[in-house]
Amino acid sequence: MVEEGSEKDSSFFLIIFVSKNLQMINSVRNTVLSVLNKNNYGYISPSDFNLFAKQAQMDIFEDYFYQYNYQINKENARQSGTGFADIKKQYEEVIDTFSVTNFLYHSNSNRFFVPNQLTTGDDYFLLNKVLVYTRLLASGTNDALGLGTLQDTTTDFQAAGVQVGDIVGNTTTNQTAFVSNVTPTILTLINIDGTSADIFTVLGEGYVVYDDAIVTEAEKVTHSKITMLNNSMLTAPSTMFPAYTQESTILSMFPVSINTVGAVQCQYIRYPRDPKWTYVNLLGGEPSFDQSQPDYQDFELPLEDEPTLILKILQYAGMSIREISAVQFAQAAEQKNDMDEK
Amino acid sequence: MAYLTTYQYYENDGNLPLDANWGSYQYVSLQDIVNNFMLMYAGNHSLVNNEERYKILFHAKRAIQELNYDAFKEIKILELSVCDTLRYVLPHDYVNWVRISLYKDGILRPLTENIQTNWSKAYLQDNDCRILFDEDKNILEPEYSGIDYDRITGSKKSIYLNQGSPFNGMEGYYYGGLWYFDYEIGARFGLNTETANFNPTFRIDKKAGVINFSSGMSGELCILEYVSDGMEGGDNSLITVNKLFEDYVYAYIEYTILNSKLGVQEYIINRARKRKGALLRNAKIRLSNIHPGRLLMNMRGKDKWLK
Numbered sequence: 001m002v003e004e005g006s007e008k009d010s011s012f013f014l015i016i017f018v019s020k021n022l023q024m025i026n027s028v029r030n031t032v033l034s035v036l037n038k039n040n041y042g043y044i045s046p047s048d049f050n051l052f053a054k055q056a057q058m059d060i061f062e063d064y065f066y067q068y069n070y071q072i073n074k075e076n077a078r079q080s081g082t083g084f085a086d087i088k089k090q091y092e093e094v095i096d097t098f099s100v101t102n103f104l105y106h107s108n109s110n111r112f113f114v115p116n117q118l119t120t121g122d123d124y125f126l127l128n129k130v131l132v133y134t135r136l137l138a139s140g141t142n143d144a145l146g147l148g149t150l151q152d153t154t155t156d157f158q159a160a161g162v163q164v165g166d167i168v169g170n171t172t173t174n175q176t177a178f179v180s181n182v183t184p185t186i187l188t189l190i191n192i193d194g195t196s197a198d199i200f201t202v203l204g205e206g207y208v209v210y211d212d213a214i215v216t217e218a219e220k221v222t223h224s225k226i227t228m229l230n231n232s233m234l235t236a237p238s239t240m241f242p243a244y245t246q247e248s249t250i251l252s253m254f255p256v257s258i259n260t261v262g263a264v265q266c267q268y269i270r271y272p273r274d275p276k277w278t279y280v281n282l283l284g285g286e287p288s289f290d291q292s293q294p295d296y297q298d299f300e301l302p303l304e305d306e307p308t309l310i311l312k313i314l315q316y317a318g319m320s321i322r323e324i325s326a327v328q329f330a331q332a333a334e335q336k337n338d339m340d341e342k
Numbered sequence: 343m344a345y346l347t348t349y350q351y352y353e354n355d356g357n358l359p360l361d362a363n364w365g366s367y368q369y370v371s372l373q374d375i376v377n378n379f380m381l382m383y384a385g386n387h388s389l390v391n392n393e394e395r396y397k398i399l400f401h402a403k404r405a406i407q408e409l410n411y412d413a414f415k416e417i418k419i420l421e422l423s424v425c426d427t428l429r430y431v432l433p434h435d436y437v438n439w440v441r442i443s444l445y446k447d448g449i450l451r452p453l454t455e456n457i458q459t460n461w462s463k464a465y466l467q468d469n470d471c472r473i474l475f476d477e478d479k480n481i482l483e484p485e486y487s488g489i490d491y492d493r494i495t496g497s498k499k500s501i502y503l504n505q506g507s508p509f510n511g512m513e514g515y516y517y518g519g520l521w522y523f524d525y526e527i528g529a530r531f532g533l534n535t536e537t538a539n540f541n542p543t544f545r546i547d548k549k550a551g552v553i554n555f556s557s558g559m560s561g562e563l564c565i566l567e568y569v570s571d572g573m574e575g576g577d578n579s580l581i582t583v584n585k586l587f588e589d590y591v592y593a594y595i596e597y598t599i600l601n602s603k604l605g606v607q608e609y610i611i612n613r614a615r616k617r618k619g620a621l622l623r624n625a626k627i628r629l630s631n632i633h634p635g636r637l638l639m640n641m642r643g644k645d646k647w648l649k
Binding site for chain 1: 372373376386387396399404573576578579
């Protein structure tokens with residue numbers, strides 16, 4: 001039994017934590033300015049800071065993957081421990097915070113768009129897993145409209161085996177949703193976060209319904225192999241063992257029968273969003289931090305990387321103001337950090 | 343893949359065919375094999391790492407093919423009627439034959455493979471024995487070669503003691519209570535047991551994909567027992583492995599990948615090879631199902647008196 005007071009206390013601490021976490025960018029900026037501002041000539045403007053912050057965040061983000069690989073090699077050499085000494089796990093957790101799972105937009109035939117700002121809302125850094133739903137339960141066009149529903153009076157969804165959790169794709173608009181309730185002719189649809197999904201707003205839109213329980217992972221195959229693979233008796237891609245190739249912003253799925261929206265889902269690592277330190281007005285010549293601005297964006301890295309962020313931004317900023325001692329200080333500190341963490 | 347409920351097993355959840363899942367518990371699917379291997383034997387801390395799944399799939403299928411040729415003892419059987427062409431077209435998934443029988447009068451009679459050929463290709467020739475070509479310089483062939491024609495029309499003699507034997511229907515003389523026959527010149531010393539079989543004979547033309555029978559098979563039922571490669575016509579969802587061989591298949595995949603990989607130490611390859619061999623032997627012994635109850639029935643006849 002949890003007492004009311006303790007719930008309040010934990011919520012309070014959560015708010016404090018989130019608030020602190022959300023303001024990491026301000027803390028970083030203050031520290032950078034504090035280090036640079038010796039003799040009052042080390043000021044960097046918010047726009048310069050935002051550029052350096054983006055660069056620094058990207059450096060650290062990319063380094064996670066090298067560090068992750070380094071830790072795996074250490075594990076294989078039995079130079080790594082378990083429990084709190086499991087450094088690899090820490091990197092996994094950080095990388096997983098950038099993990100996103102989305103259905104891919106269908107282009108034409110067996111071609112799908114890779115995740116991007118226009119389709120899934122993110123640019124991807126790495127396609128980790130491409131899943132294929134192979135069991136088509138129903139397809140057709142909607143002949144009635146209702147908020148957050150798919151309606152087709154010519155189909156019996158229950159008889160077709162549609163169940164809660166199955167995937168619905170709008171083949172006209174490329175949108176997807178999940179089934180939350182089934183009647184013979186009406187499917188109630190929700191998004192992944194449980195909110196109502198109103199993806200059928202016009203009559204006569206095409207739809208497909210896939211069984212969410214029958215899913216296989218597609219394997220990435222290089223262009224130098226895919227033709228031979230398709231011609232192979234034993235290993236030609238099948239719905240049980242599908243494959244894909246990538247060309248520019250398009251994924252081509254094999255077998256070519258994988259050709260509708262809702263059939264292909266991708267788990268990928270997105271890029272961190274560009275940090276933006278926002279302000280409202282100048283107080284005594286200083287811009288005042290304001291995180292309520294619509295374009296505000298904090299760092300997306302964990303708190304433990306704040307010192308590294310500061311050191312990296314210091315290097316860029318030091319170069320910017322031609323203060324070589326700041327650059328050297330930051331480089332030395334970063335190297336020491338790296339050595340300590342090996 | 344989840345385990346089946348008893349209703350799913352016996353009645354296929356009410357779907358047709360109802361017997362789809364009968365006996366399925368003996369087997370593990372190809373999908374499970376590949377999935378389990380990728381999970382348990384491949385990865386950052388395993389001997390096999392950074393291998394494409396299609397390679398695992400290839401080696402898994404090769405293991406299943408090899409097992410189907412002998413170790414599985416999974417014989418497929420097909421009954422077909424032999425028409426007057428005396429030909430039995432091999433099944434679409436045929437790899438090798440085990441036994442070919444004539445089913446007649448309710449009895450299965452195993453047939454003997456003819457030690458001589460009973461079919462041949464032929465070219466048309468002129469009176470000077472020159473081979474004939476058409477205007478496009480393609481060689482001309484008759485519909486049947488001489489030996490085929492004789493076999494199909496029933497005029498070909500056989501070295502076997504069946505209805506094609508030269509002695510079959512030969513007239514003799516009954517004199518003094520004994521039968522006498524006119525044999526060809528030359529002495530005969532007993533019976534050639536290799537050819538002493540009354541049933542029709544056959545030869546397999548592998549490239550043509552047919553079994554050619556002697557004339558006695560015309561209009562008869564033939565039962566072919568054969569082995570396939572277990573690939574089920576390319577339908578991956580139907581490819582299965584007996585559970586007794588599951589561990590062997592993993593060991594086979596691991597060995598073949600390590601064996602073909604650059605820079606793997608020889609002792610690791612040897613370890614994988616020995617493990618693979620040991621698991622195959624174990625699985626074969628298990629599958630042979632030797633136990634006292636089974637031996638007992640065979641041994642019961644050993645002390646029977648011959649009268």
